[in-house]
Amino acid sequence: MSGKVITISSGKGGVGKTTATANLGLSLAMLGNRVTCIDADIGLRNLDVMLGLENRIVYDIVNFIEGRCRFRQALVRDKRFPELYMMAAAQTRDKNSITVEDMTRVAREAAEISDYVLIDSPAGIEHGFRYAVAPSDLVLIVTNPEVTAVRDADRVIGLLEAEELAPAQLILNRFKPELVRRNEMLDADTVVDLLAIDLIGIVPEDSKIFSASNQGRPVALDEHSQAGKAFRNIGRRLTGEDVPFEALQKQTFIQRLFGSR
Amino acid sequence: MKLLKMFRRRKNSSQDIAAQRLRLVLTHDRANISPGMLEVLKDEIIAVISKHLDIDTNKVIVDFTEDNRETRLVADIPIYTNRTRRPETGSAKGDPATS
Numbered sequence: 001m002s003g004k005v006i007t008i009s010s011g012k013g014g015v016g017k018t019t020a021t022a023n024l025g026l027s028l029a030m031l032g033n034r035v036t037c038i039d040a041d042i043g044l045r046n047l048d049v050m051l052g053l054e055n056r057i058v059y060d061i062v063n064f065i066e067g068r069c070r071f072r073q074a075l076v077r078d079k080r081f082p083e084l085y086m087m088a089a090a091q092t093r094d095k096n097s098i099t100v101e102d103m104t105r106v107a108r109e110a111a112e113i114s115d116y117v118l119i120d121s122p123a124g125i126e127h128g129f130r131y132a133v134a135p136s137d138l139v140l141i142v143t144n145p146e147v148t149a150v151r152d153a154d155r156v157i158g159l160l161e162a163e164e165l166a167p168a169q170l171i172l173n174r175f176k177p178e179l180v181r182r183n184e185m186l187d188a189d190t191v192v193d194l195l196a197i198d199l200i201g202i203v204p205e206d207s208k209i210f211s212a213s214n215q216g217r218p219v220a221l222d223e224h225s226q227a228g229k230a231f232r233n234i235g236r237r238l239t240g241e242d243v244p245f246e247a248l249q250k251q252t253f254i255q256r257l258f259g260s261r
Numbered sequence: 262m263k264l265l266k267m268f269r270r271r272k273n274s275s276q277d278i279a280a281q282r283l284r285l286v287l288t289h290d291r292a293n294i295s296p297g298m299l300e301v302l303k304d305e306i307i308a309v310i311s312k313h314l315d316i317d318t319n320k321v322i323v324d325f326t327e328d329n330r331e332t333r334l335v336a337d338i339p340i341y342t343n344r345t346r347r348p349e350t351g352s353a354k355g356d357p358a359t360s
Binding site for chain 1: 274275276277279280282283284286287290291329
């Protein structure tokens with residue numbers, strides 16, 4: 001049985017797509033799943049650095065598509081987990097090096113050997129986004145509680161719905177409960193209400209994210225990190241486990257979540 | 262504690278402003294019409310309806326409503342009838358109501 005293909009997208013750049021991909025890849029691997037993370041951001045690759053695998057890349061996705069290597073050769077194994085692999089984006093090429101059909105073929109090959117295939121989508125809603133979401137069974141939309149990020153997320157959700165590409169779920173990233181308490185940040189309830197899609201997780205802002213990317217050691221590996229815990233919980237929800245939402249929200253929101261599930 | 266809650270609920274917090282601005286922006290993004298074009302549309306609707314009905318142009322509301330990503334354009338157009346008297350000062354369009 002082939003694995004589930006999940007694309008991580010956002011519309012807006014800098015909201016945490018690559019961070020989410022790396023952490024969810026690790027979280028799913030920690031649960032014993034076979035996982036392949038694919039960096040689809042051709043020309044601006046970063047998933048390798050986020051995972052700390054940048055020194056071990058031999059071939060990239062474009063090399064494979066152009067037939068210069070076999071599929072397995074284009075995968076870098078993460079030594080922390082026996083069944084976690086990453087496929088790097090090509091750094092010196094552009095998005096036009098890949099077609100929708102190419103990405104679909106790559107995702108299908110990856111799904112053959114994985115329980116989960118995670119595709120890190122480029123920002124924007126152009127060709128790069130299109131090929132990244134084309135093969136997916138589920139799209140995780142990453143957004144921040146800011147007007148600009150939510151607006152761009154809505155565009156992406158609209159495109160997915162209009163073209164009936166794949167169901168979408170929301171990750172609210174860089175959430176600051178303290179600011180929400182002071183009425184200085186959009187609360188999760190409002191964002192979910194405006195975007196009208198299901199929420200799969202709220203990831204709090206966490207200063208540990210910086211040292212994590214400094215070291216190429218995602219926060220999901222850090223037991224004491226709040227963001228790491230949030231990502232691990234999203235990983236568990238992806239596997240179908242019913243994990244209660246972390247207590248970051250106003251009472252009404254928590255009550256609503258418990259009430260609806 | 263109650264006082265604190267009252268402060269929390271303050272209406273013009275930046276959180277509240279963000280939510281209001283987003284609501285408007287998303288509605289126009291989704292319908293693919295700018296706020297200015299909506300005004301033009303409203304004027305055109307008024308012009309068309311006025312040909313057939315005596316309406317209170319000052320109270321016409323043309324706006325979007327959203328329900329779970331379903332958007333509809335709702336026009337609320339009060340009309341003058343035999344029983345509702347047009348105010349004296351109102352600029353009459355079409356046939357004035359006969360009393």
